[in-house]
Amino acid sequence: MRILISHQTVYRYERPPTGVIQTLRLTPRNHDGQYVVGWRIDVSENCHLAPHEDAFGNITHVFSAEGPFDELRVLVEGEVETQDTGGVVRGAVERFPPSLFLRETPLTEVSPAIADFARETKTSDDVLSILHALLTRLHADVAYDESPTLVTTTAAESFALKRGVCQDLTHIFIAASRSLGIPARYIGGHFRRADGVANQEAGHAWAEAFVPDLGWVAFDPANKISATDSHIRVAVGLDYLGAAPVRGTRYGGGSEAMEVAVTVNQSGQQTQS
Amino acid sequence: MALITAFDEMKGLDGQVRPAYAALSQWLAEVRPEVLDFRRKEAELLFRRIGITFAVYGEAEATERLIPFDVIPRILAAKEWDTLQRGLEQRVKALNLYLKDIYGKREVLKAGIVPEDLVFQNPVFRPEMNGQKVPHDIYLHIAGIDVVRVDADTFYVLEDNARTPSGVSYMLENREIMLRLFPELFSRHRVAPVENYPDELLATLKSVAPDVASGDPTVVLLTPGVFNSAYYEHSFLADKLGVELVEGGDLFVKGGIVYMRTTQGPKRVDVIYRRIDDDFLDPLSFRPDSALGVAGLMSAYQAGNVTLANAVGTGIADDKAIYSYMPEVLKFYLGEEPILKNVPTWRCREPDHLAYVLDHLEELVVKEVHGSGGYGMLIGPTADKAQIAAFRIRLKLNPRNFIAQPTLALSTCPTCVEAGVAPRHVDLRPFVLTGRDRIRIVPGGLTRVALKQGSLVVNSSQGGGTKDTWVLDR
Numbered sequence: 001m002r003i004l005i006s007h008q009t010v011y012r013y014e015r016p017p018t019g020v021i022q023t024l025r026l027t028p029r030n031h032d033g034q035y036v037v038g039w040r041i042d043v044s045e046n047c048h049l050a051p052h053e054d055a056f057g058n059i060t061h062v063f064s065a066e067g068p069f070d071e072l073r074v075l076v077e078g079e080v081e082t083q084d085t086g087g088v089v090r091g092a093v094e095r096f097p098p099s100l101f102l103r104e105t106p107l108t109e110v111s112p113a114i115a116d117f118a119r120e121t122k123t124s125d126d127v128l129s130i131l132h133a134l135l136t137r138l139h140a141d142v143a144y145d146e147s148p149t150l151v152t153t154t155a156a157e158s159f160a161l162k163r164g165v166c167q168d169l170t171h172i173f174i175a176a177s178r179s180l181g182i183p184a185r186y187i188g189g190h191f192r193r194a195d196g197v198a199n200q201e202a203g204h205a206w207a208e209a210f211v212p213d214l215g216w217v218a219f220d221p222a223n224k225i226s227a228t229d230s231h232i233r234v235a236v237g238l239d240y241l242g243a244a245p246v247r248g249t250r251y252g253g254g255s256e257a258m259e260v261a262v263t264v265n266q267s268g269q270q271t272q273s
Numbered sequence: 274m275a276l277i278t279a280f281d282e283m284k285g286l287d288g289q290v291r292p293a294y295a296a297l298s299q300w301l302a303e304v305r306p307e308v309l310d311f312r313r314k315e316a317e318l319l320f321r322r323i324g325i326t327f328a329v330y331g332e333a334e335a336t337e338r339l340i341p342f343d344v345i346p347r348i349l350a351a352k353e354w355d356t357l358q359r360g361l362e363q364r365v366k367a368l369n370l371y372l373k374d375i376y377g378k379r380e381v382l383k384a385g386i387v388p389e390d391l392v393f394q395n396p397v398f399r400p401e402m403n404g405q406k407v408p409h410d411i412y413l414h415i416a417g418i419d420v421v422r423v424d425a426d427t428f429y430v431l432e433d434n435a436r437t438p439s440g441v442s443y444m445l446e447n448r449e450i451m452l453r454l455f456p457e458l459f460s461r462h463r464v465a466p467v468e469n470y471p472d473e474l475l476a477t478l479k480s481v482a483p484d485v486a487s488g489d490p491t492v493v494l495l496t497p498g499v500f501n502s503a504y505y506e507h508s509f510l511a512d513k514l515g516v517e518l519v520e521g522g523d524l525f526v527k528g529g530i531v532y533m534r535t536t537q538g539p540k541r542v543d544v545i546y547r548r549i550d551d552d553f554l555d556p557l558s559f560r561p562d563s564a565l566g567v568a569g570l571m572s573a574y575q576a577g578n579v580t581l582a583n584a585v586g587t588g589i590a591d592d593k594a595i596y597s598y599m600p601e602v603l604k605f606y607l608g609e610e611p612i613l614k615n616v617p618t619w620r621c622r623e624p625d626h627l628a629y630v631l632d633h634l635e636e637l638v639v640k641e642v643h644g645s646g647g648y649g650m651l652i653g654p655t656a657d658k659a660q661i662a663a664f665r666i667r668l669k670l671n672p673r674n675f676i677a678q679p680t681l682a683l684s685t686c687p688t689c690v691e692a693g694v695a696p697r698h699v700d701l702r703p704f705v706l707t708g709r710d711r712i713r714i715v716p717g718g719l720t721r722v723a724l725k726q727g728s729l730v731v732n733s734s735q736g737g738g739t740k741d742t743w744v745l746d747r
Binding site: 052062095097099103247249 | 389402528529556561568569572
């Protein structure tokens with residue numbers, strides 16, 4: 001499937017800052033199920049976009065822009081050709097053995113409740129079955145709800161609330177998998193909605209878990225599916241922070257308001273909004 | 274509580290004064306107690322006036338206090354120091370090669386010398402450093418290697434400190450005060466100088482500047498600020514080095530280059546002697562809530578435009594879980610036998626080791642793998658039954674989190690105590706500097722002394738004191 005993506009972040013400043021520095025993880029790479037046809041980044045201020053590769057092989061761009069400016073726009077857009085691989089991710093950049101992804105992070109700390117949940121879900125020794133069971137139970141137990149959680153909400157907090165967004169569900173899935181000794185990681189990306197609605201308020205998030213003899217398999221707890229050709233994989237990390245689309249700091253200025261607009265659309269299809 | 278028979282550095286095991294201590298022993302016999310007492314008080318006054326303090330975490334009322342200073346020096350003969358120096362150089366060489374390998378080709382893991390999970394699942398292993406080139410392949414510029422002695426010939430490395438080791442300001446201050454108070458003692462000994470440490474440190478830091486730096490690189494010392502327990506040392510060292518003492522807010526990154534704000538405008542920075550932990554260095558790469566670091570610092574580092582001393586991720590060299598593998602690690606890289614021994618260590622992650630440890634808790638020292646400062650450890654021989662029982666539960670719950678070692682009879686040195694002069698247990702932290710050109714070690718280091726009779730815990734946070742350390746020139 002050919003998918004067109006546009007992801008724009010706009011910062012509006014109460015008082016113009018003297019400078020801004022940001023690290024962007026907004027550029028997808030190829031793997032067996034995904035080919036990047038074209039991709040570009042545009043920052044509204046004059047700056048040098050230096051490309052790097054981070055620890056996990058994500059393409060990053062670091063830029064520093066000198067103020068003053070009232071608003072800053074970061075736009076990425078491009079086209080990706082995807083294939084359904086049944087969720088199996090092959091041909092991606094791998095810098096570490098899977099066991100590294102057993103590390104706990106503050107956002108994915110295993111609370112006793114999550115450990116219990118994981119243990120109860122484990123009804124067989126077959127890793128793939130365990131992961132599917134986790135996916136199903138998580139979807140049933142934790143409601144998708146945008147209101148109570150923030151980007152800094154931990155898996156334990158969201159699990160206690162029994163609510164969260166895709167990021168939270170993914171963190172819980174990762175924490176539960178790791179607590180059972182199954183390496184798991186966070187994927188930030190985009191999702192083409194089947195209902196044809198192209199405009200979205202944010203990117204999407206899901207998890208990959210390591211299955212012996214199969215490799216990394218992608219599970220999307222918010223949608224209760226393995227990843228399909230509707231998923232565009234952009235960044236991988238131990239948790240949201242490691243895969244965050246933008247991490248930045250502003251020097252001076254007053255408060256800021258951030259607005260994100262994402263459109264994900266099948267190429268050649270008409271947009272509904 | 275059974276006292277352990279320890280090797281006394283002045284009187285050995287047989288009570289015969291050892292040659293290096295002959296003059297000191299004689300002086301101690303001559304000096305009148307009230308003179309010694311007067312000098313002690315004078316030393317304390319001087320330390321108070323200088324304002325040398327340290328903070329003790331977990332003590333609300335006494336956030337800053339003096340570390341007790343003992344006026345009787347600890348003496349090492351030239352020959353003893355030679356062995357130590359060779360051993361320290363060898364060890365730090367190996368630690369640097371190990372770090373380069375861990376973040377590079379991982380040969381030590383492929384060879385099965387260090388278990389992979391101990392590295393990759395260890396929070397002090399920094400994925401961000403994987404495949405990252407650091408200037409001149411040096412990771413560990415400033416190491417503090419804690420050494421203990423058990424007899425006339427045997428020194429053990431108790432632990433490596435490869436992150437932001439502190440204490441060197443005490444080494445320098447102790448010497449300064451001793452020179453002022455006891456000139457007559459110095460006239461009876463040929464004591465090797467330590468005063469050149471700041472020069473050696475600056476030469477080391479300048480030597481590791483990135484290739485893109487100018488002929489006279491700009492060095493700064495980055496501190497977390499006045500609330501850090503070692504802030505005194507940071508300001509002291511910056512002053513001695515003649516470099517700017519900066520906080521995160523004084524630096525910024527633009528176009529992959531680190532600048533310092535100055536009254537004359539931005540100034541490019543080439544080398545950062547950082548005394549901030551990895552976690553707080555850069556909110557864009559590590560803890561996003563850190564207000565202590567510099568946003569974008571890691572991108573400048575990755576671009577090769579600045580040197581961080583020590584490098585990021587050196588914790589994987591001094592982690593207690595890794596420690597027990599160091600003799601094999603050293604042999605692997607250098608093909609040599611270690612000159613300084615490791616303390617025999619049981620890894621509680623291994624079932625047979627755990628079984629042994631559980632059976633011998635009364636004899637062993639059990640440490641938390643990620644602990645430091647003498648917190649969270651069990652010293653079997655001095656613990657009561659309830660403490661041992663409580664520790665047994667913790668150990669069984671999470672064996673991977675612990676290592677155990679025999680209770681070493683740390684050597685003793687004569688020390689001023691209430692009742693006069695008596696032997697107390699000591700350790701030694703020499704500071705090893707690795708530059709592009711060579712390794713530099715000033716003769717001596719920081720001697721820490723357990724002031725309580727029989728105590729083996731020398732950490733200042735646990736009531737330990739310090740002594741001046743004299744290495745005798747030939």
